[in-house]
Amino acid sequence: MSTVSSFITFTFFFFTIFNIASISEAIGVNWGTMASHPLPPIKVVKLLKSNNINKVKLFDAKPDVLQALSGSNIGVTVGIPNAFLKSLNSSRKVADTWVHDNVTRYVSNGAKIEYVAVGDEPFLKSYGEQFHPFTVGAAMNIQAALKKAKLDNKMKVVVPCSFDSFESGSNSSTEVHFRSDINKTMIELLTFLDKHESPFFVTISPFLTFLQTKNISLDFSLFKETAHPHKLGHKTYKNSFDMSYDTVITVLSKVGFPNMEIVVSKIGWPTDGAANATSYLAETFMKGLMNHLHSNLGTPHRPPHETYIYSLLDEDQRSITAGDFERHWGLFTFDGQSKYHVDLGQGSKSLVNAQNVEYLSSKWCVVNNNEDLSNATAKALEACANADCTALSSGGSCFNITWPSNISYAFNSYYQEHDQKAESCDFGGLGLITTVDPSDDRCRFPIEIHTSNVELYRISSSSNTIKTPPYLTLKKPTTRAVSDNLEAPL
Numbered sequence: 001m002s003t004v005s006s007f008i009t010f011t012f013f014f015f016t017i018f019n020i021a022s023i024s025e026a027i028g029v030n031w032g033t034m035a036s037h038p039l040p041p042i043k044v045v046k047l048l049k050s051n052n053i054n055k056v057k058l059f060d061a062k063p064d065v066l067q068a069l070s071g072s073n074i075g076v077t078v079g080i081p082n083a084f085l086k087s088l089n090s091s092r093k094v095a096d097t098w099v100h101d102n103v104t105r106y107v108s109n110g111a112k113i114e115y116v117a118v119g120d121e122p123f124l125k126s127y128g129e130q131f132h133p134f135t136v137g138a139a140m141n142i143q144a145a146l147k148k149a150k151l152d153n154k155m156k157v158v159v160p161c162s163f164d165s166f167e168s169g170s171n172s173s174t175e176v177h178f179r180s181d182i183n184k185t186m187i188e189l190l191t192f193l194d195k196h197e198s199p200f201f202v203t204i205s206p207f208l209t210f211l212q213t214k215n216i217s218l219d220f221s222l223f224k225e226t227a228h229p230h231k232l233g234h235k236t237y238k239n240s241f242d243m244s245y246d247t248v249i250t251v252l253s254k255v256g257f258p259n260m261e262i263v264v265s266k267i268g269w270p271t272d273g274a275a276n277a278t279s280y281l282a283e284t285f286m287k288g289l290m291n292h293l294h295s296n297l298g299t300p301h302r303p304p305h306e307t308y309i310y311s312l313l314d315e316d317q318r319s320i321t322a323g324d325f326e327r328h329w330g331l332f333t334f335d336g337q338s339k340y341h342v343d344l345g346q347g348s349k350s351l352v353n354a355q356n357v358e359y360l361s362s363k364w365c366v367v368n369n370n371e372d373l374s375n376a377t378a379k380a381l382e383a384c385a386n387a388d389c390t391a392l393s394s395g396g397s398c399f400n401i402t403w404p405s406n407i408s409y410a411f412n413s414y415y416q417e418h419d420q421k422a423e424s425c426d427f428g429g430l431g432l433i434t435t436v437d438p439s440d441d442r443c444r445f446p447i448e449i450h451t452s453n454v455e456l457y458r459i460s461s462s463s464n465t466i467k468t469p470p471y472l473t474l475k476k477p478t479t480r481a482v483s484d485n486l487e488a489p490l
């Protein structure tokens with residue numbers, strides 16, 4: 001009996017472990033670095049390790065990031081920005097150099113690179129057709145360069161596609177297909193991927209689907225059992241994820257690639273900057289997603305090969321053309337502190353925070369209530385154009401703070417993003433540096449991370465036009481003791 005029972009126990013134990021391991025191995029995160037003060041890569045790698053996250057997808061190939069990942073045993077997707085596609089398409093030599101400089105070097109250094117992502121959603125509808133002619137050619141040249149470097153058996157070449165690559169029939173028809181302007185390009189891409197046994201990388205975004213589709217409910221988007229099922233043709237879906245995922249499989253099957261592996265390259269829920277973008281709903285979504293992936297249920301019964309959560313950290317310099325929520329997709333805040341509870345396979349309900357984060361001093365920039373504030377709103381708007389005021393937007397965490405606290409929020413964001421330089425709290429004499437934290441329970445006035453080598457005007461310099469904002473006079477602001485002058489800011 002004891003042998004049998006211990007065999008059973010062993011088998012059970014073994015399969016339990018195996019099961020947990022195989023799930024956590026299929027979950028990764030997107031790690032973007034479009035932040036004014038990015039958490040140092042070594043701290044990020046520790047954060048990944050302590051949360052048992054062993055796959056990461058990058059949007060570029062930054063040396064410090066790849067260096068930090070070398071030897072970590074974390075599977076890496078390196079990214080090639082869209083701006084490189086044209087030159088990579090036209091020249092094999094450029095592709096060889098790219099692979100040599102951004103891949104080979106790090107592989108020999110111990111980086112476990114599994115995918116090279118050519119472009120980042122180059123077929124996004126809002127980009128128009130600018131990248132269509134170059135993407136597949138660029139992917140082919142990268143593939144050839146990897147072969148030449150004898151790395152093609154170690155990693156796959158992929159092209160992350162946006163979900164707006166797909167469309168459903170314009171009438172009440174149930175037919176789903178590729179957007180007509182990319183149909184031909186997508187067939188070329190799939191043929192290329194199939195030839196090299198590479199997976200199809202696609203974004204699935206129940207949050208955006210919820211925003212854009214009139215009769216998709218929040219419950220349906222959040223995997224709630226009680227949600228009204230959604231009918232599409234002869235199929236019925238219990239949640240938004242299944243509906244989107246099945247669309248991908250249906251279209252791929254229809255054009256002749258029914259067995260291609262699918263990787264969900266971006267999926268998540270933002271926590272600020274819009275109505276329904278809250279930590280509470282993000283937690284509900286992530287828990288629903290994890291349970292769903294673990295259960296292996298759904299329509300169709302074919303789980304994604306891998307799933308990359310979007311995103312690891314908040315990024316205060318992401319483009320907000322799609323919405324103010326774009327800077328708040330992180331599981332963690334910009335400084336590596338978890339926003340909610342979820343088990344990604346780390347074996348506990350709680351995520352582990354980044355350790356030993358070094359911050360700038362405990363100082364904030366607020367509006368000086370003793371001054372004439374008739375120009376304060378204009379100054380705040382200028383500050384917001386160069387800083388991050390997304391929490392002030394409708395539905396955001398600081399939306400209902402009252403004037404002039406919202407002015408202080410804008411001033412502070414600018415001040416922190418500019419390394420607390422005294423002259424970045426001037427605002428024509430309206431700024432005041434304080435050591436009293438103006439935050440309340442809901443609306444946090446963040447202090448930035450201490451990072452060496454931060455360029456002074458990183459924001460302006462990243463967009464070609466390097467200029468000092470007009471309201472920055474070089475006059476030193478008055479730093480006064482808080483007690484004597486400043487009313488409680490909130």
Ligand SMILES: *[C@@H]1O[C@H](CO)[C@@H](O)[C@H](O)[C@H]1NC(C)=O
Pocket residue numbers: 060061062097098099101102
């Ligand atoms: C990759 O390689 C190219 C070509 O050598 C280089 O210009 C580029 O800066 C490298 N880094 C990234 C992130 O692409």
Ligand SMILES: *[C@@H]1O[C@H](CO)[C@@H](O)[C@H](O)[C@H]1NC(C)=O
Pocket residue numbers: 089090091133134137
């Ligand atoms: C892409 O590269 C190929 C091969 O060099 C070239 O023939 C083609 O014209 C390029 N496409 C565009 C749009 O430049």
Ligand SMILES: *[C@@H]1O[C@H](CO)[C@@H](O)[C@H](O)[C@H]1NC(C)=O
Pocket residue numbers: 169170171173
């Ligand atoms: C949609 O319906 C209209 C009128 O019934 C028809 O003329 C048109 O061809 C249909 N479009 C598609 C894409 O099926």
Ligand SMILES: *[C@@H]1O[C@H](CO)[C@@H](O)[C@H](O)[C@H]1NC(C)=O
Pocket residue numbers: 177178179180183184187255
């Ligand atoms: C897309 O291309 C495939 C294969 O060439 C073709 O069968 C299909 O009709 C095309 N679809 C559209 C919407 O153009």
Ligand SMILES: *[C@@H]1O[C@H](CO)[C@@H](O)[C@H](O)[C@H]1NC(C)=O
Pocket residue numbers: 215228229230231
């Ligand atoms: C969504 O709206 C369409 C068109 O109004 C309707 O046919 C469909 O039944 C609705 N779906 C749900 C789940 O309410």
Ligand SMILES: *[C@@H]1O[C@H](CO)[C@@H](O)[C@H](O)[C@H]1NC(C)=O
Pocket residue numbers: 372373374375
């Ligand atoms: C507000 O701005 C205008 C234009 O720059 C300026 O003339 C005026 O003096 C300012 N008002 C105050 C109170 O600073």
Ligand SMILES: *[C@@H]1O[C@H](CO)[C@@H](O)[C@H](O)[C@H]1NC(C)=O
Pocket residue numbers: 400401402442
């Ligand atoms: C802002 O709104 C939240 C929730 O709607 C509420 O809990 C909080 O008290 C409000 N704050 C202020 C200053 O009104």
Ligand SMILES: *[C@@H]1O[C@H](CO)[C@@H](O)[C@H](O)[C@H]1NC(C)=O
Pocket residue numbers: 377380381384389392402403406407410
């Ligand atoms: C602050 O609030 C006032 C009054 O509601 C509004 O007019 C102003 O635009 C807000 N400023 C910012 C930067 O949000």
Ligand SMILES: CC(=O)N[C@H]1CO[C@H](CO)[C@@H](O)[C@@H]1O
Pocket residue numbers: 218275276395
């Ligand atoms: C559950 C929830 O928070 N739903 C909200 C989503 O956003 C809309 C628009 O602000 C609100 O009306 C809902 O209450």
